[in-house]
Amino acid sequence: MSGRSRQVPGVCPLDCPDTCSWVVTVEDGRAVKLEGNRDHPYTRGALCEKVNRYLDHSRLPGRLLWPLRRTGRKGEGRFARITWDEALGEIAGRLRAIIDRDGAQAIWPYYGTGTLGMIQGLAGSGRRLWNALGTSQHHLSICMSAGGFATGYTLGDNRIGMDPEGIADARLVILWGANPLVTHHHIWKFVEAARRRGAHVVAIDPVRTRSADRADEHLAPRPGTDAALALGLLHVVVARGAEDLDFIEAHTLGWEPFRQRILEYPPARVAEITGLPVGRIEALGERLATARPTAIRIGPGMQRHAGGGMAVRTITCIPGVTGDWRYPGGGAAYDTRAFFQGNWAALWRDDLRPPGTRVLAMTRLAEGLLELRDPPVSALIVYGSNPAASAPDQGRVRQGLAREDLFTVVIDRFQTDTADFADILLPATMQTEHTDLHHSYGHAYLGWNPPAVAPPGECLPNSEIFRRLARALGVTEPSVYDSDEALARAVLDSEELRAAGITLDALAERGWARLGQPQPWAPLAKGFPSPSGRLEFYSSRAEAAGLDPLPSYTPPYEAVARDPALARRYPLALIAPAGPHFLNTEFSNEPALRDKSGPQKVLLHPVDAVARGLADGDVARVFNERGEYLASVVISDRVPPGVAGGSKGHWPKLNPGGTSIAATVMERDADMGRGAVFHDNRVQVERAAMTREEFARAFAALGGAAVRGQTASVTA
Ligand code: SF4
Numbered sequence: 041m042s043g044r045s046r047q048v049p050g051v052c053p054l055d056c057p058d059t060c061s062w063v064v065t066v067e068d069g070r071a072v073k074l075e076g077n078r079d080h081p082y083t084r085g086a087l088c089e090k091v092n093r094y095l096d097h098s099r100l101p102g103r104l105l106w107p108l109r110r111t112g113r114k115g116e117g118r119f120a121r122i123t124w125d126e127a128l129g130e131i132a133g134r135l136r137a138i139i140d141r142d143g144a145q146a147i148w149p150y151y152g153t154g155t156l157g158m159i160q161g162l163a164g165s166g167r168r169l170w171n172a173l174g175t176s177q178h179h180l181s182i183c184m185s186a187g188g189f190a191t192g193y194t195l196g197d198n199r200i201g202m203d204p205e206g207i208a209d210a211r212l213v214i215l216w217g218a219n220p221l222v223t224h225h226h227i228w229k230f231v232e233a234a235r236r237r238g239a240h241v242v243a244i245d246p247v248r249t250r251s252a253d254r255a256d257e258h259l260a261p262r263p264g265t266d267a268a269l270a271l272g273l274l275h276v277v278v279a280r281g282a283e284d285l286d287f288i289e290a291h292t293l294g295w296e297p298f299r300q301r302i303l304e305y306p307p308a309r310v311a312e313i314t315g316l317p318v319g320r321i322e323a324l325g326e327r328l329a330t331a332r333p334t335a336i337r338i339g340p341g342m343q344r345h346a347g348g349g350m351a352v353r354t355i356t357c358i359p360g361v362t363g364d365w366r367y368p369g370g371g372a373a374y375d376t377r378a379f380f381q382g383n384w385a386a387l388w389r390d391d392l393r394p395p396g397t398r399v400l401a402m403t404r405l406a407e408g409l410l411e412l413r414d415p416p417v418s419a420l421i422v423y424g425s426n427p428a429a430s431a432p433d434q435g436r437v438r439q440g441l442a443r444e445d446l447f448t449v450v451i452d453r454f455q456t457d458t459a460d461f462a463d464i465l466l467p468a469t470m471q472t473e474h475t476d477l478h479h480s481y482g483h484a485y486l487g488w489n490p491p492a493v494a495p496p497g498e499c500l501p502n503s504e505i506f507r508r509l510a511r512a513l514g515v516t517e518p519s520v521y522d523s524d525e526a527l528a529r530a531v532l533d534s535e536e537l538r539a540a541g542i543t544l545d546a547l548a549e550r551g552w553a554r555l556g557q558p559q560p561w562a563p564l565a566k567g568f569p570s571p572s573g574r575l576e577f578y579s580s581r582a583e584a585a586g587l588d589p590l591p592s593y594t595p596p597y598e599a600v601a602r603d604p605a606l607a608r609r610y611p612l613a614l615i616a617p618a619g620p621h622f623l624n625t626e627f628s629n630e631p632a633l634r635d636k637s638g639p640q641k642v643l644l645h646p647v648d649a650v651a652r653g654l655a656d657g658d659v660a661r662v663f664n665e666r667g668e669y670l671a672s673v674v675i676s677d678r679v680p681p682g683v684a685g686g687s688k689g690h691w692p693k694l695n696p697g698g699t700s701i702a703a704t705v706m707e708r709d710a711d712m713g714r715g716a717v718f719h720d721n722r723v724q725v726e727r728a729a730m731t732r733e734e735f736a737r738a739f740a741a742l743g744g745a746a747v748r749g750q751t752a753s754v755t756a
Pocket residue numbers: 052053054056057058059060087088089090091223224225226623
């Protein structure tokens with residue numbers, strides 16, 4: 041290794057529960073290698089296919105390098121280079137005028153999961169400034185919200201669950217709507233460790249995923265029927281008298297009414313709802329009755345429908361009945377962020393916010409831009425997000441973004457579909473170029489990410505952009521100017537972290553730290569952080585929110601039984617989870633990964649393909665009343681009849697037809713937390729007018745645009 045070479049530990053910032061620790065090798069100021077940290081107990085030296093290309097991605101020719109001002113029509117994507125002073129002066133002037141005319145709530149700071157860091161990303165960046173200005177608040181409803189609220193009603197904290205490392209100690213592992221081999225593979229080593237010790241591994245998913253292939257058993261219920269299945273499994277447990285009455289007595293609330301609810305779901309009824317054979321439900325129920333501990337990994341995809349919150353709530357109650365919460369290796373893992381007991385109040389400074397500011401849900405963007413009044417949304421500041429590609433009801437979202445009277449600032453690393461609508465486009469740093477602090481929604485480690493290299497061009501960290509914007513706006517609140525290090529020290533300043541010996545200096549030394557908990561660990565063995573201190577089968581808080589206080593099954597909005605006429609027009613239930621090549625819409629413009637992924641695809645069971653006269657590789661139009669997209673047909677028995685499969689994350693403008701799956705998704709809330717309903721989506725599929733050859737040519741041509749970036753669209 042050269043004398044000018046150094047190694048900088050850091051953290052993967054992406055929307056993934058594994059929150060990998062990585063090491064960047066820097067030579068002569070250039071990052072030459074990025075690899076998984078071998079010393080980290082969860083990462084163990086491995087990243088994933090996507091992030092192995094992170095350094096190449098950070099150097100794509102299309103990387104935004106300086107501020108830009110729009111020169112073409114909104115959506116056209118034509119820009120001219122300007123200076124930072126010009127950009128910030130113009131943004132401050134426009135925002136000030138909007139505040140004077142409509143009030144600060146006319147500004148919507150719109151952020152997504154592009155980076156999960158506490159300083160640059162969704163947990164914190166900009167929040168002090170937005171609070172000081174009194175803008176509308178942003179509700180991050182796109183990902184885990186319904187399930188988070190469900191966990192909150194049941195366990196008392198939206199972000200608590202079992203320690204996923206404990207899965208190694210389980211005797212039965214249920215991957216419920218989770219496909220870790222594709223989306224968070226680091227957990228798999230604990231699954232395999234459990235299996236080596238004799239555990240049985242079950243995948244529950246309407247699609248036969250890669251993880252289902254490797255499980256011992258796969259159950260494919262109808263989409264959106266998971267709560268009914270959970271109740272049916274509990275019926276078997278109760279019928280055998282296998283409930284853990286000691287645990288129920290000591291640690292739960294509302295058992296008797298919940299028991300009555302369970303008895304309403306005998307396996308025969310559940311078989312009708314889920315489409316699963318009675319025998320399979322009974323057999324898994326039998327296993328659940330006897331296998332201690334049982335670990336359930338809940339994936340976020342299964343809560344993106346009308347009853348998604350209730351589904352997670354019901355599944356989270358299973359270990360309350362079997363008593364599995366009492367064992368290391370038992371319980372359910374949906375989110376683990378509550379393992380980090382940081383000083384959020386000090387980081388966020390919500391005390392600066394005027395009382396009563398409205399909250400806008402990110403998955404209701406079209407409604408927000410097209411229908412909201414008093415005040416209307418007059419300015420949109422987008423960072424870490426690509427809503428023109430990912431938000432529901434894509435057609436109306438684009439209509440809203442095209443509003444001439446909407447002032448839009450986009451902060452990003454690439455010229456996304458959303459960036460094409462920006463008035464001002466600002467270049468952001470990537471993770472190797474800035475400071476950040478990360479906890480995880482899938483394990484119990486904290487990570488510190490210092491900048492490994494200088495940013496290219498004139499890119500700036502989000503945190504620095506917001507400090508400069510505050511100055512341009514003349515904000516007098518001093519805390520909005522705190523440095524990144526001061527922000528990190530603020531959130532680390534808690535009793536719990538001090539007791540665990542976690543300081544910024546200690547973190548900076550090694551790059552990561554376990555959050556003070558023992559191993560093996562059963563975080564909820566001694567009680568729950570709910571108002572009663574118990575797991576609440578009966579939740580008065582759910583009742584007060586207008587929900588059934590007991591776990592229950594809520595059919596999808598577009599369930600056949602709810603609207604048979606709709607189901608005749610749109611006979612296929614579309615499921616589009618994360619694929620192996622993109623992370624949300626990140627990497628969709630990365631040439632190597634895009635080549636591997638190919639264009640958008642629609643998986644059809646042979647029965648459904650034959651009924652439509654479609655063959656493998658044909659070009660199909662996938663549509664409903666909301667919108668449509670083009671996709672290449674893949675005939676596969678990975679999906680059952682009546683289900684169409686796809687994968688999310690494609691940039692519309694890089695795919696023939698210029699739209700993506702979100703064009704067909706309804707803009708409507710799930711039952712809890714205003715969660716999105718991406719998988720509650722009925723479509724029809726038919727042959728498209730485009731031939732295979734035309735489709736392939738169009739996709740290849742758009743690949744050129746994927747990397748040509750500023751040189752083609754920017755007047756320098
Ligand atoms: S995306 Fe997930 S698996 Fe891949 S490197 Fe990042 S944290 Fe690890």
